Amino acid sequence: MGLPMLRLENITKRFGPVVANRGVSLEVQRGEVLALLGENGAGKTTLVSLLYGLYAPDEGRILLEGQEVVISSPRVAQRLGIALVPQHPELIEAHSVAENLALGLELPPFFSRRALLQRLQALLQDHPLGVDLKAPVHRLSAGEKQRVELLRALLSRPKVLILDEPTSVLTPKEAEDLFREVRRLKERGLAIFFISHKLDEVLGLADRIVVLRAGEKVGEVRREEADKDLLVRLMVGRGVAPPPKAPPPREEVVLEVEDLLVPRHGFPLQGVSFALRAGEVLGIAGVAGSGQKELLEALAGLRPYRGRVRFLGSPLPQDPARLFALGVAHIPEERSTGVVGGMSVAENLALRTYPRYARGGLLDYGRMEREAEDLMRRHRIQAPSPRTPLRTLSGGNVQKVILARELKEGPRLVLAMHPTYGVDVGAAEEVHGRLLDLVREGGAVLLVSEDLDEILALSHRVAALHRGRLVGPIPREEASRERLGRMMTEGRA
Numbered sequence: 001m002g003l004p005m006l007r008l009e010n011i012t013k014r015f016g017p018v019v020a021n022r023g024v025s026l027e028v029q030r031g032e033v034l035a036l037l038g039e040n041g042a043g044k045t046t047l048v049s050l051l052y053g054l055y056a057p058d059e060g061r062i063l064l065e066g067q068e069v070v071i072s073s074p075r076v077a078q079r080l081g082i083a084l085v086p087q088h089p090e091l092i093e094a095h096s097v098a099e100n101l102a103l104g105l106e107l108p109p110f111f112s113r114r115a116l117l118q119r120l121q122a123l124l125q126d127h128p129l130g131v132d133l134k135a136p137v138h139r140l141s142a143g144e145k146q147r148v149e150l151l152r153a154l155l156s157r158p159k160v161l162i163l164d165e166p167t168s169v170l171t172p173k174e175a176e177d178l179f180r181e182v183r184r185l186k187e188r189g190l191a192i193f194f195i196s197h198k199l200d201e202v203l204g205l206a207d208r209i210v211v212l213r214a215g216e217k218v219g220e221v222r223r224e225e226a227d228k229d230l231l232v233r234l235m236v237g238r239g240v241a242p243p244p245k246a247p248p249p250r251e252e253v254v255l256e257v258e259d260l261l262v263p264r265h266g267f268p269l270q271g272v273s274f275a276l277r278a279g280e281v282l283g284i285a286g287v288a289g290s291g292q293k294e295l296l297e298a299l300a301g302l303r304p305y306r307g308r309v310r311f312l313g314s315p316l317p318q319d320p321a322r323l324f325a326l327g328v329a330h331i332p333e334e335r336s337t338g339v340v341g342g343m344s345v346a347e348n349l350a351l352r353t354y355p356r357y358a359r360g361g362l363l364d365y366g367r368m369e370r371e372a373e374d375l376m377r378r379h380r381i382q383a384p385s386p387r388t389p390l391r392t393l394s395g396g397n398v399q400k401v402i403l404a405r406e407l408k409e410g411p412r413l414v415l416a417m418h419p420t421y422g423v424d425v426g427a428a429e430e431v432h433g434r435l436l437d438l439v440r441e442g443g444a445v446l447l448v449s450e451d452l453d454e455i456l457a458l459s460h461r462v463a464a465l466h467r468g469r470l471v472g473p474i475p476r477e478e479a480s481r482e483r484l485g486r487m488m489t490e491g492r493a
């Protein structure tokens, strides 16, 4: 093997008392995909942020093609040929795709819009990612936004490409398309870092796998030597079991939706009818942007709709605060909408029940923090203290905060969209366990997920949304990945 494209030597990065990376050394070659695996908070995002100039390491050095480099900002990273596709799309929602891409270019002082569009079209031809340059970003699904971020990264013609959990919100088909593109980039000689919690993807794409635990490198295996079991054990130090089967649902109907209509761009959601019983999980699959998000947001009181919706026999109020008080929890698609980054972990955990902490015109922070400590322990939320600002938590830990808050009152109905988005395999097992506990106690779960295995593992019945219309539901026993795939893409059961 020649000189590695990139080499990290003894990298340590601290945030106050937290050691996010401790003495990490690794290298990646040209034309190689290196996967970084590890539990939530293990230090993966921090490590790649150092490579992209978002933070400076406290110790250690970085060598690019044998030369030591100081990556002091993302601009410097780009000039050195290092590009990053972030965990969450960081696009300007009000602007078009083309405008967002233009922001990543070093353009001359005067340039014509046409010339810019031509250059972007050429890029699209080279990387056929199926992106509409003129579409405003706020109309794109999470998967489409991810592709725009990838295009933006490719604009600088990088030598090193970092993909931080790029498939969390992609459908299996979108993920396959992305992988095809990643393989092409690899063949062109790019060195690629790939972070994912999905072990099948890691095994399908990576040449080598580095496992981090609590900031330290605890393992490095070549693809040929790896299997799922080994990777799970390296990551969490134990094996992980598939979720147990939930008992059959009860008679009582918790949610009844009749002829729901939600106006939206593209295909409006219409004629959607289904009933959800106590103790039942109804899984809804769908190609991103088929109306899943709108369905859950309408039921969560965040979007106007027409139609008849009854919750435990009474009309469902269209007000998020009243809904929560009645026992309706909501796990939103994009976790950034479910939390306030500048507030502490304790405040975020208390967001739904703030008035409860009022004492003589002030907030009882002592009580809030004690309760937060308890929830943090139970949900294994990694943060130095309940006072830690939420925005400093790792992505998976933010997701755990949302889950802890939404499930803490024992809701009757959970509207869950990608509930295990970005959480590690151990934590995903716990989330599934919590949802099933709730179901056993008579709660109902409307589960929207793009992970078909998750839907098939948890649901009693499954349905798909196809262009705004509901296909199914059908009993779980009659469903398979293939049949669900057809329901999603062809609109028939």
Ligand SMILES: Nc1ncnc2c1ncn2[C@@H]1O[C@H](COP(=O)(O)OP(=O)(O)OP(=O)(O)O)[C@@H](O)[C@H]1O
Residues within 6 Å of the ligand: 015, 018, 019, 020, 038, 039, 040, 041, 042, 043, 044, 045, 046, 047, 382, 383, 391, 392, 393, 394, 395, 396, 397, 422, 424
């Ligand atoms: N800006 C920051 N300030 C303080 N602590 C931070 C900051 N960024 C990260 N951390 C902490 O560093 C540790 C590593 O976080 P990091 O985001 O790198 O984990 P990760 O492996 O990417 O996790 P996930 O799988 O959940 O995305 C965590 O304990 C996190 O809370």
